[in-house]
Amino acid sequence: MENEAKLARRLRRERVRQMRAYLWLAPMLLLLLVFVLRPVIEVFRVAFSTVTAANLVRQFGTLDNFRYLFAQKEFPRVMTNTVIWTVAIVALSVLLSLIAALVLNETFKGRAFHRTVLLLPWATSLLVTSAAWKYILDYHYGALNALLLRLGLIKSSINFLGSAGSAFTWMIVVGIIVTIPFMTFTLLSGLQSISHDFYEAAVIDGASFWDKLFRITLPLLRPAINVTIVLNVIYVFNSFAIINTITNGAPANKTHTITTYLYTLAFQKQKYGASAALSLVSFVVLAVFAVLYMRTQMKEDNA
Amino acid sequence: MKKLIALLLAAAMILAAFAGCSAKKEGTNDGTQQTADPDAVQPGTADTSEEDVVINFLGAMYSDKTEPYLREVVAAFEKENPHIKVNLEIVGWDNITTRAAALVGAGQAPDIYNANSAAEYVPDGLLYNIKDIVSPELLADFYPSFIENNRDASDGEAYAVPYLASVRALYCNEKIFEEVGIEAPPKTWDEVEDVCRRIYEFYDGDVYPWGIDASTTEGDTMIAYYGWSNGGGYVDDDYNWILDCPENIEGLEWALQLYRNGWTNPNPTIETRDDMQKLVAENKLAMLVTACFFPALYPDTGLMIGEIPYNDKNVSSSSTLGVQDGLMIFNGSAKGGEDTPAKKAAITKFLDFFFQPEYYTQFMINEGLLPATQSGAQRLAELEPDQSAYIDILGGARFEANNLVEWRDVMNALIANQQLMFEGSMTAQEALEASQQATPAH
Numbered sequence: 001m002e003n004e005a006k007l008a009r010r011l012r013r014e015r016v017r018q019m020r021a022y023l024w025l026a027p028m029l030l031l032l033l034v035f036v037l038r039p040v041i042e043v044f045r046v047a048f049s050t051v052t053a054a055n056l057v058r059q060f061g062t063l064d065n066f067r068y069l070f071a072q073k074e075f076p077r078v079m080t081n082t083v084i085w086t087v088a089i090v091a092l093s094v095l096l097s098l099i100a101a102l103v104l105n106e107t108f109k110g111r112a113f114h115r116t117v118l119l120l121p122w123a124t125s126l127l128v129t130s131a132a133w134k135y136i137l138d139y140h141y142g143a144l145n146a147l148l149l150r151l152g153l154i155k156s157s158i159n160f161l162g163s164a165g166s167a168f169t170w171m172i173v174v175g176i177i178v179t180i181p182f183m184t185f186t187l188l189s190g191l192q193s194i195s196h197d198f199y200e201a202a203v204i205d206g207a208s209f210w211d212k213l214f215r216i217t218l219p220l221l222r223p224a225i226n227v228t229i230v231l232n233v234i235y236v237f238n239s240f241a242i243i244n245t246i247t248n249g250a251p252a253n254k255t256h257t258i259t260t261y262l263y264t265l266a267f268q269k270q271k272y273g274a275s276a277a278l279s280l281v282s283f284v285v286l287a288v289f290a291v292l293y294m295r296t297q298m299k300e301d302n303a
Numbered sequence: 304m305k306k307l308i309a310l311l312l313a314a315a316m317i318l319a320a321f322a323g324c325s326a327k328k329e330g331t332n333d334g335t336q337q338t339a340d341p342d343a344v345q346p347g348t349a350d351t352s353e354e355d356v357v358i359n360f361l362g363a364m365y366s367d368k369t370e371p372y373l374r375e376v377v378a379a380f381e382k383e384n385p386h387i388k389v390n391l392e393i394v395g396w397d398n399i400t401t402r403a404a405a406l407v408g409a410g411q412a413p414d415i416y417n418a419n420s421a422a423e424y425v426p427d428g429l430l431y432n433i434k435d436i437v438s439p440e441l442l443a444d445f446y447p448s449f450i451e452n453n454r455d456a457s458d459g460e461a462y463a464v465p466y467l468a469s470v471r472a473l474y475c476n477e478k479i480f481e482e483v484g485i486e487a488p489p490k491t492w493d494e495v496e497d498v499c500r501r502i503y504e505f506y507d508g509d510v511y512p513w514g515i516d517a518s519t520t521e522g523d524t525m526i527a528y529y530g531w532s533n534g535g536g537y538v539d540d541d542y543n544w545i546l547d548c549p550e551n552i553e554g555l556e557w558a559l560q561l562y563r564n565g566w567t568n569p570n571p572t573i574e575t576r577d578d579m580q581k582l583v584a585e586n587k588l589a590m591l592v593t594a595c596f597f598p599a600l601y602p603d604t605g606l607m608i609g610e611i612p613y614n615d616k617n618v619s620s621s622s623t624l625g626v627q628d629g630l631m632i633f634n635g636s637a638k639g640g641e642d643t644p645a646k647k648a649a650i651t652k653f654l655d656f657f658f659q660p661e662y663y664t665q666f667m668i669n670e671g672l673l674p675a676t677q678s679g680a681q682r683l684a685e686l687e688p689d690q691s692a693y694i695d696i697l698g699g700a701r702f703e704a705n706n707l708v709e710w711r712d713v714m715n716a717l718i719a720n721q722q723l724m725f726e727g728s729m730t731a732q733e734a735l736e737a738s739q740q741a742t743p744a745h
Contacts, residue, residue, distance in 0.1 A: 053423035053708065054637075055408035074719070139569060140582065162570050163726070250518060251572035252722035267401045268519065269715050270423060272408075 043276045051273035065273035069281075072274075074253035074261070081168065082257040082282075086237045089175040090229060096176065097183035097228075102217075104184070105191045115188075122181035130245035133174045137161055137246070164254035167247050171255065174242050179235075183228050190224025191217070226297050233293075234286060258282045354645040358653055359390045361406070361413035363399050363628070365596075368669040376662045380653060387649045412637035414650055419628050420705040421463040425455050429637040430462040436632050437464055438651050441658055444676045452627055452702045456542050463629025464654065465675035467667060469594045470696050471524070471624040473612060477605030479510060479589045488590070488609025490621070492532070492557060495590075495612045499566040502589050513561050514579040514591035515571040517725055522718035523703065524624060528592055529554030531622035531701060532613035538704045544742035546717065547735040550617065555731035557614070559724060572722040594626070595693050599671030610696075625700030627675070630654075673697055709743055716741035 047066075050059040069075060104115055121129065136143045137160040145157040161167040198216045207215070218225075240259045243249070249256040249264055256264065258278060266275035362373060370393040377389045392413070394402050399418065406412050412429065424430050433450075434442065442450075449465035475488045483505045489495045499512035517525060526546070530536050535550030545551070561567050568574050568588060582588035584601040591597075592611055598604075610621035632650060635641035642650075657663060660682040667674045667683060673693055674680050684691040704710060720734035729737070 052427050053711075054427045054429055055404040056427055057408075140578075140587070159569055161573060247573065248519070250722070251570075251726055252719050267404075270400070270404065270711060272404070 043279055046273060047276035047280050049273065051271075051276075053270050055270070055272055065271075065277040068271065069265075069274045069277050074256065077254060078256045078258060078261045081255065082237065082259075084168075085172060085175070085239075085257050086233055088172050089179055089236045089239075090232050093176050093179040093183050093232065094225065094229065097180050097187055098225075100180065100184045101187035101191055102213075104188055118181050118184055120181075121178060126178060126241040127245060129178055130174065130242045133170075133242075134246045137170055161247060164251055167251075168255045171242050171246055174246070175236060175239060178242070179232060183232060186228045186231075187221065187224055190221045194220045226293075230290060230293060233289060237282070237286060258285075354643070355386050355388070356643075356646050356649040357388045357390060358415065358646075358649055359413040360392065360415045360417075360653075361399070361403060362391065362393045362415075362417040364393050364395045365670045365672065366600075369393055372666055372669055376657060376666070379662070380656045383656070384649070384652065387653070389653060407633070407637055410637070410639040412633040414633060414638075414642075414646075415653075416631045416633065417466060417628060418631060419626070420710065421453070421629060421631050422455065422706055422708045422710055424631060424633075424637075425457065425462050426708055427636075429633055431632040431634045433461045433464050433632070436647065436650055436654075438655050441655055441676075444658070444678050446675060446677060446680075448698070449627060449675045452625075452706070453629055454706060456704070456707045463631055466628045466630045467670075467672045467675055468625055468627045468697060468700075469596060469672050470693055470700050471527075471592055471594055471611060471626070472693075472696070473590060473592050473609040474583065474597055475590050475607040475609065476583050476586060476588070477607055478586055480607060488607050489612050490609065491615040492612055493615070496561075498590070499561060499564070503564075503566055508565060510586070511568045511582070511588045512566045512590060514582070514588050514593075515558060515562060515567045516574065516576045516579060517571040517718070517721050518573055518575045519718055520575040520577070522721055523714040524592075525555065525558065525721055526551060526717070527622070527624040527701070527703065528611055529558045531624075532611060532618065533557070534614075534617045536701075538707070542704065542707060543744075544713065544739060546713075546742065547732070547739040551735055552732045553617075554614070555721070555724065555735065559731055562725060572725050595673070596671035623696055623700040625697055625702050627702060713738065713742050 045060065046057055048060060048062060049057045050062055050064060051057050100118065104111060104118070135141065139145065139157055139159050139162065142157070142160070144160065145154075148154045149157065159166070160170050194217065198220070199212060202212050202216060237257075238259050239257070240263065243255060243257060243260045244263065247255045249260055253261070253264075259282070262275045262278040262282070265271045265278060360377075362369070364370060370391075373391055373393065377391050381387065381389060392402075403413070403416055403418065407424070407429065421430060433453075445465050449468070450461050453461045453463045453465060455462055473488050479502065480486075483502050485498055485501065489498045495513065502510055502512040515525075516522070526535065526537050530548075530551040533550045533554040535548050535554055536545060539545050562571060568579060568582065576591075576593050579588055579591050580593060580597055580600065583591050583597075583606075584604045598606055598608075611623060613621045658676055658679070660676070660678045663676065663679045664674060664682040664686065667679060668687055668690070671690070673690075674683055680691065680694050683694070707713075717734075717738040720729060720737045723729040724731055724734040
């Protein structure tokens with residue numbers, strides 16, 4: 001009898017405790033519902049509906065938006081651009097950030113200063129950075145052309161943004177520059193969590209610099225690298241400001257990625273349905289990537 | 304105790320959040336109910352001057368002067384009509400279509416919306432026919448050609464109140480022309496080629512003779528500048544698209560040749576009209592076809608003004624491109640409830656007030672734009688005789704076919720194909736044929 005009463009009381013207490021957990025979570029859940037889930041549902045609805053030029057959603061249950069999207073001449077180019085954009089920026093940034101992080105992990109005079117300087121570009125608004133680069137690369141007034149001319153390296157101005165290939169390459173360079181700071185810091189914090197004991201033991205065993213790098217640092221840094229790659233793939237894939245500011249897809253829609261193209265579709269071409277369809281495509285691509293990547297990486301971790 | 308306080312705080316936060324949501328909902332409900340409730344006003348019998356009415360006006364920013372001046376006009380109107388409040392929202396041209404689309408999509412369309420095409424809102428029946436909302440006196444004051452140009456290609460009715468217009472002309476940098484020794488703006492294509500060659504050789508390529516904007520900003524005007532001037536155009540008299548007609552092909556080929564000769568700005572696909580106006584002002588570009596408000600933007604630049612050059616082998620005179628903006632008046636179906644008679648009357652009243660020459664002409668002078676009313680033009684002729692010369696040009700101006708619902712889609716295709724042409728991956732003929740294929744049959 002007494003036990004039962006005790007049990008009941010404990011259960012009740014447990015239930016109150018759970019209720020309290022939900023209560024604490026409630027504001028967060030509410031925000032998610034209103035600002036994440038609802039728009040997502042709305043995008044699904046619009047993507048499969050007829051949308052008029054006046055932005056009115058009419059008939060649900062059509063694939064017209066997807067048909068229109070896949071019929072666009074520039075669509076294949078947009079997809080390959082997105083892959084090149086994401087892979088090039090993330091891969092090169094990881095490489096450069098790793099080098100920067102390894103350097104900044106050493107003790108040398110002025111390290112604090114260099115760490116701060118490295119963080120500065122990240123503290124600047126992406127829009128401002130992009131606009132600055134637009135003018136650095138400008139044909140008529142660009143700082144880069146002025147510099148090269150003054151150094152005598154070129155005879156006449158170079159049209160950096162004139163052709164799609166050159167413009168896209170330069171935007172990737174800008175993308176790398178803005179990605180490096182945060183990545184370096186993520187990797188740096190990963191490096192700092194590696195115990196010195198490993199290195200001391202390795203030195204006693206006569207390990208070279210490269211042995212230490214490939215057999216201690218990189219394997220132990222892998223979790224940090226993985227996290228950076230996943231986060232940055234998503235972040236770079238969705239990157240908008242650089243391309244929108246510098247070329248906005250010009251010339252002839254050849255420098256768009258999915259994100260800037262779907263913005264153009266919706267807000268310059270008034271194709272809201274096709275734009276919603278494209279954002280579903282981009283969502284699926286990212287989700288597949290995230291799942292595949294995590295799977296293979298986790299498998300390796302377990303092996 | 305601490306836990307209890309924390310719990311209470313959390314509960315309060317959640318309640319506040321809920322309250323926030325519901326309060327907002329109630330607010331909007333009230334708003335729509337008021338306009339939708341048939342008992343709120345007895346149609347026809349209400350004293351329309353006594354009911355409080357709010358008019359939402361979404362306007363485009365033509366320059367820095369736009370917003371302050373329109374606020375003045377609105378204040379003067381509200382002073383005369385204490386029961387009417389005008390909510391003025393001025394948005395830049397880059398964002399105004401987005402803003403309008405968002406508002407319309409949410410069923411909260413503005414009452415008055417200033418844009419350059421009504422066609423996309425006509426099929427959904429969201430706009431007032433202007434004869435149902437504009438007073439007969441004002442309607443009679445508009446230039447008839449302006450209303451004609453606004454007629455929708457589908458049903459022949461006008462859904463946009465003529466707001467203002469601009470015309471395009473050839474602007475030549477006086478300093479460059481003087482240095483090279485050219486007396487007057489070129490009139491024909493042959494003369495353009497000759498002038499281009501002379502300028503190019505004089506400056507050894509450091510000054511661009513001719514400006515071309517094939518970017519998304521102005522790419523649609525290429526057919527007006529190089530097609531009309533050669534006897535081609537966008538559509539025929541029955542609104543059938545004729546983008547790939549031989550005259551247009553020849554016209555674009557001519558423009559392309561100027562570019563290939565190195566006689567134009569280096570990046571026509573990304574350099575916009577605004578970029579090039581700046582180049583003209585900096586004596587880096589000699590000739591540019593652009594809008595009549597250009598001189599007002601750079602008052603210190605010496606400019607010679609000419610007509611858009613034409614190919615005298617095929618046509619006998621120049622065709623001027625006119626660009627007209629309109630005010631769309633959204634009806635109840637875009638706002639979640641029919642307008643009350645008082646509201647309709649207030650809109651009519653506001654339009655009457657706004658288009659009085661006293662305010663309207665000053666607005667046009669501020670912006671360097673041309674009035675759509677005869678009374679406004681008359682006053683402009685008194686105040687600014689120079690500017691009114693454009694009004695005569697406007698009389699003979701031709702307009703783009705943006706009263707077709709597919710206009711925007713076709714232009715997007717045309718601009719993209721033209722850019723491929725400048726890039727070298729398409730010929731003029733291929734670009735125009737591909738664009739013609741993007742047009743629906745009529």
